[in-house]
Amino acid sequence: MSKRVIIPLGPQHPALKEPESFTLYLEGERVAASNVTLGYNHRGIEKACEERSYIQCLYLLERVCGICSHSHTTAFITAAEEVAQLEIPKRAKYIRTLIGELERVHSHLLWVGVAAHEIGFDTLFMYSWRDREVVMDILAMLTGNRVQYSINTLGGVRRDVSDSQKEEILKAIDILEERTKYYIDVVTTETTMMGRLKNVGGLTHEIATKLNALGPLARASGVDRDIRRDDPYLVYDEIPFNVITNDGCDVFGRVVVRALELIESYRIIRYVVKNMPDGDLTVKAPRKLPANEATVRYEAPRGEDLHYVRGNGTEKPERVKLRAPTMANLASISYMLDGGYLADVPIVIAAIDPCFSCTDRAISIKQIDSGREGTLEWNNLRTYSIEWYKNHGFDAHKIKLSR
Amino acid sequence: MSKEENLVAELTQKFPFLSEKFVIVRARRITVEVDRDNVLDVFKYLYSVHKFDFLSTITGLDSVENFEFIYPVSNFEGILLSVKIFAPKTDPVIKSVLEVYKGAIYYERELEDMFGVKVEGLPAGRHYPLPEDWPEGEYPLRKDWKPKNADQPNKVEE
Amino acid sequence: MLLSLLYIFIFPGILFLSVYGLALEYLDRKLYARFQNRVGPPWFQPFADFMKLMGKEGIIPTHADKTMFKVLPSFAVAAVSVVILYLPIWGTNSLYSFDGDLIVVLYLLTIPTITFFIAGWSSNSLYATIGAVRTITQLFAYEVPLFMSLLGPAILANSWSVSGIAAFYSNNPLMALANIPGFIVAIIAIQGKLERSPFDIPDAETEIVAGPFTEYSGRFLAFFRMAIDIEMIVVASLVAAVFLPFWSTSIGLGIVIYLVKTVFIVFILALIRALMARIRIEQMVNFCWKFLAPLAILQILIDIIIKVLL
């Protein structure tokens, strides 16, 4: 008779918004080990890109992910423009930055709601999503759609920002800033939330560096890595902003990092709106791009998004490679789940803000149980877990859970 | 001298076989072509001395006679060094970089499935980016691979 | 005889309980929605849900214990429905009363929780099993504070019957002020009893799908949901009878006061549900034993002191 209970979490599960599968090995309420299986969203986008023109690729890549759609297109189009040696107008760069930051605001507010839902706090979920509508409306006003903005085009942007729209943006940002400060207050004072978020899903600085974690996950473990500052693209080298880090190394730290990043994003948006230069929106772009290559890193709301584009002198790219941030953070998930409570699994998974559509564009994963030092065998990890359990005054062997 | 040029000079001094192989594309972008047998030494040196501790991904490319693999590694200064290695299609074998970059396991499995290369030193595991029942010898990202229904027109019929 | 049948089937028996249960469920959902700045369901939504579930196919898993699986929902409804006979609806007299019926009521109220546990266990499914274990763990955590919080008022009233306690506090309304700590404990503990946020741990949907009810469908699920609705009335009536001392001798006004009191309790329950995140099972157990139980003991001490002084 086996002492462990194997719980499938997914591919279809109320806690997960997209199909992916986690296999949890439970000892009582504790997770002894976990496996991640992905690939349910594999759509072969990289192959499909090779058979489309650059403009068509743009709309395909926009649909890699619903939430960071602007990130993927901007990264791709910046790479394509680098391939074509195009210098796009300054105003276009500012508008791309503006949409990118608004998207970050929308993504982080969405994340606050999802995280609240995962810990059973539906009221915060409803309110944060209600306030997210403010930024969604702004995005719809600027681009014509709430999610798939389609504002990028080869050589610039497709829509202009008028003066009255700028005023609307500033007004909305004022509302959002006030609301965000209120939510920071709620999250840091509400006792049930604190109880659920503090000391959950630990990821130390060393492990985060070693497992190549990125985005808010890494920054909440004290890894000072932000592409916007390290490898500036668009106009981020002109904009003053701070990179938020936190040494909490737990889910609460990730909440704090995202919340303060929201405030930084508001600052960036204000700066961009106020300093937007006049000028053209596009430069004339050729249909055929030369044989050249470019790698672009983009700080998406979830972390570094890498696009590699190689042209071959025709209308169609030779190769498009994209690596979404969730992909690089997956190694950390298993690490953070092990040894935690079953009840914390949803929030720990949610804390990396996973986007499995992005990740699965061409990949599926069966992660070997990652342990304290490199790769631990499953049995060692299990023994470790049982011992840990006993030391904390609870012997899993005495529970009869499975039959 | 810019920091990119410094880095190139230093690396050329350490690895003489890399001279003339560096291209400084633009600020913070360097590419280098490395022989596939020496690549691990270069990575170890980059990781330990220059703190290139972040491997973003591994890009595979099918350039008709060769396979090309690009390892974009970066450090905290924001320099992205694209290390390129080549493997002929007749002998598609490369070495695993797992001992330097722990996160590379996914990327290397992807290469095995999508290009049909052999990655030496990669632990045995599940069939990787593709489903378990994917047929042998079908490598989707090779240029000569076409989906089964590729010849069926997807046009609006009239 | 005819009157007994009337009591059992019409008022305050099954018919009244089902209708009022659905009404309270509507009220709870509507309030919850309004607290969240949403519109909320129309008034017939709980009834429509119930009818829809009754019409659906009830699927019994192959590995489940079939007899238990089918019997338990009706058992849960029956157990909670019986309780209402011992609770005062209008005025202070319940339909059937004897000294010590408080204990009977408390034990009858434990039965639905036990049926949830057995239901989860006999479904023979992973999520249901974990939900069942959590249900029973939670039962051990909140049951003692709940019992003790009701014990204090009983000591002060010098009666072990619910109607006796209700009569005492209705005659001496000021005495009820002494029971405020007990009222707080009871309100929190019945959140656990009704498995509502922050204690909705047994059926935490983001973790274990629907807990003990994961495998339930069709009319079996409908009955379980009805049992939960009726449990809400019964618990609200019990707390109202013990802690809220308003009453009237005329039947009409008495029923109105009863409805107001239960609606008030449901309002508080909905407010707490809207304000809290779900906590973990071990945090819940800690909280119940470290805070609720001492507070309930304090209540007993207060009541004993007052009784000695008088």
Next chain:
Amino acid sequence: MLSLVFPSLFKKPATVLYPFVKPEVVANFRGKLKFDQSKCIGCKICMRDCPSEAIEIFRISETEKIFKAVVRLDRCLYCGQCTDSCPKDALEMTKEFALAHFNRESLRVDI
């Protein structure tokens, strides 16, 4: 949180009862395509640029240069690339949305 939750009992809900209350869409909304027959010169750039092969232009007259456009609403991404590509501005996007239908054939419409 109480100060937020309790007053909202008396506030107007934030949600809109959608099918009964039609929301006002933004001015530059990308909805169903509109085609201006008099402007079209039949260059078919829209067909070439469409990412999803949703639009097709047909010549309907033997003698004159008159064209009609057929769009498949089930394929259309509502990206608006065709309106950008069109050299004569014969295509534009309207505010019309909610275009679902029960069968695929009905989604293939002349515009």
